[in-house]
Amino acid sequence: xxxxVRDREALQRLNFLFQAAHWVLPHSPALARFYCSTxxxxxxxxxxxxxxxxxxxxxxxxxxxxxPGAGGCQRLRGGEGDPQKGGGxxxxxxxxxxSCGRTRRFLFRREPRxxxxxxxxxxxxxxxxxx
Amino acid sequence: xxxxxxxTLRKAKKVAVKxxxxxxxxxxxxxxxxxxxxxxLHTLEERIRDVGLKKVETxxxxxxxxxxxxxxxxxxxxxxxxxxxxxxxxxxxxxxxTDIGIRRQLAIGVNEVTKALERNxxxxxxxxxxxxxxxxxxxLIQLSASxxxxxxxxxxxxxxxxxxxxxxxxxxxxxxxxxxxFSEAVEAIIPKIPALEVPWFQGTSEEPMAQVQSxxxxxxxxxxxxxxxxxxxxxxxxxxxxxQLSHVALQPLKIKKLVPNPNxxxxxxxxKKKALS
Numbered sequence: 063x064x065x066x067v068r069d070r071e072a073l074q075r076l077n078f079l080f081q082a083a084h085w086v087l088p089h090s091p092a093l094a095r096f097y098c099s100t101x102x103x104x105x106x107x108x109x110x111x112x113x114x115x116x117x118x119x120x121x122x123x124x125x126x127x128x129x130p131g132a133g134g135c136q137r138l139r140g141g142e143g144d145p146q147k148g149g150g151x152x153x154x155x156x157x158x159x160x161s162c163g164r165t166r167r168f169l170f171r172r173e174p175r176x177x178x179x180x181x182x183x184x185x186x187x188x189x190x191x192x193x
Numbered sequence: 194x195x196x197x198x199x200x201t202l203r204k205a206k207k208v209a210v211k212x213x214x215x216x217x218x219x220x221x222x223x224x225x226x227x228x229x230x231x232x233x234l235h236t237l238e239e240r241i242r243d244v245g246l247k248k249v250e251t252x253x254x255x256x257x258x259x260x261x262x263x264x265x266x267x268x269x270x271x272x273x274x275x276x277x278x279x280x281x282x283x284x285x286x287x288x289x290x291t292d293i294g295i296r297r298q299l300a301i302g303v304n305e306v307t308k309a310l311e312r313n314x315x316x317x318x319x320x321x322x323x324x325x326x327x328x329x330x331x332x333l334i335q336l337s338a339s340x341x342x343x344x345x346x347x348x349x350x351x352x353x354x355x356x357x358x359x360x361x362x363x364x365x366x367x368x369x370x371x372x373x374x375f376s377e378a379v380e381a382i383i384p385k386i387p388a389l390e391v392p393w394f395q396g397t398s399e400e401p402m403a404q405v406q407s408x409x410x411x412x413x414x415x416x417x418x419x420x421x422x423x424x425x426x427x428x429x430x431x432x433x434x435x436x437q438l439s440h441v442a443l444q445p446l447k448i449k450k451l452v453p454n455p456n457x458x459x460x461x462x463x464x465k466k467k468a469l470s
Binding site: 069070073074076077078080081084085087088105110111112113115116119129130131132135136137138155170 | 211212215328332334335338391392393441443444446448451
């Protein structure tokens with residue numbers, strides 16, 4: 063199944079902006095923010111989807127790129143020994159933006175959902191390597 | 194004449210495949226195997242045993258059986274009695290680490306390692322392969338590459354180190370820069386660890402060398418796109434801030450195709466038309 067040409071060009075543009083933001087971030091976080099906001103605006107206007115792994119790296123408030131090395135801090139919360147929230151709660155990863163201070167929480171799925179058909183993918187980044 | 198909408202004549206709808214932009218970057222740990230793995234585990238084991246670092250925990254009973262609901266005053270007394278009975282008779286030590294000074298030279302646990310890496314305090318980082326999901330430790334790859342800290346994934350780190358330290362699991366272990374007790378072990382382990390490849394963070398180390406050379410054409414193109422080199426704007430420090438991006442290698446477009454689940458249980462359609470008598 064070949065994707066329509068119009069979408070492919072737009073996706074290439076998003077891809078370029080995303081990668082350019084990565085390269086530029088160590089030198090100029092403001093420029094990386096501009097690239098990411100352009101990327102998000104273009105995706106919104108053309109109604110293009112982005113994978114969760116891409117959306118997680120973009121701050122929703124200020125559109126800055128949240129790389130673990132520069133831009134955002136990542137912490138693991140929850141679990142048995144976590145004193146926060148009265149004893150843990152669901153284990154989750156919390157990504158905070160350094161420029162605007164907004165945090166986002168992503169839960170970990172403990173048990174993978176059984177799928178009847180391997181082709182019925184929902185496009186979610188399911189954690190692999192469950193033991 | 195068969196009416197439209199009869200199940201027998203309803204054609205199968207074409208499955209609409211939706212496309213979405215996928216992340217072109219995939220970062221995975223390079224697992225250390227073979228002799229290097231054995232050497233690292235053996236070195237760590239020996240060193241931790243020599244130092245005698247361990248966390249002593251008094252086992253706590255959190256189980257409250259519904260049949261025995263005691264008032265709070267009695268509960269405090271009973272819990273104190275339980276702790277005395279269950280405390281290991283041979284040690285007789287208070288709960289905590291045996292040597293706090295040495296404990297401060299290490300960063301144990303993913304969060305502590307992340308904080309230490311952000312503050313540039315680590316000399317070496319070891320990560321366990323048994324993390325489930327693997328997302329728990331993947332952010333450490335880029336973080337350690339940005340700080341130029343050697344980092345490696347060791348398959349049985351948690352199984353080896355956690356019992357020695359008295360912990361349930363050790364997914365990440367970092368040695369701080371002032372770790373005098375482990376300096377020899379760190380120096381022996383660092384050469385065994387393969388280098389991490391994160392292209393944009395490796396480029397920053399080459400930048401000071403490239404700035405001395407003449408500007409590349411690719412750097413100029415991207416600089417024009419960013420608006421730094423507009424001839425109308427006079428910036429004295431423009432030369433020092435020019436991006437030397439001749440080594441940039443962009444990844445090809447990666448598209449993820451989303452196929453809706455054909456076995457999805459659909460809700461029965463609403464009947465808008467009511468039979469009018």
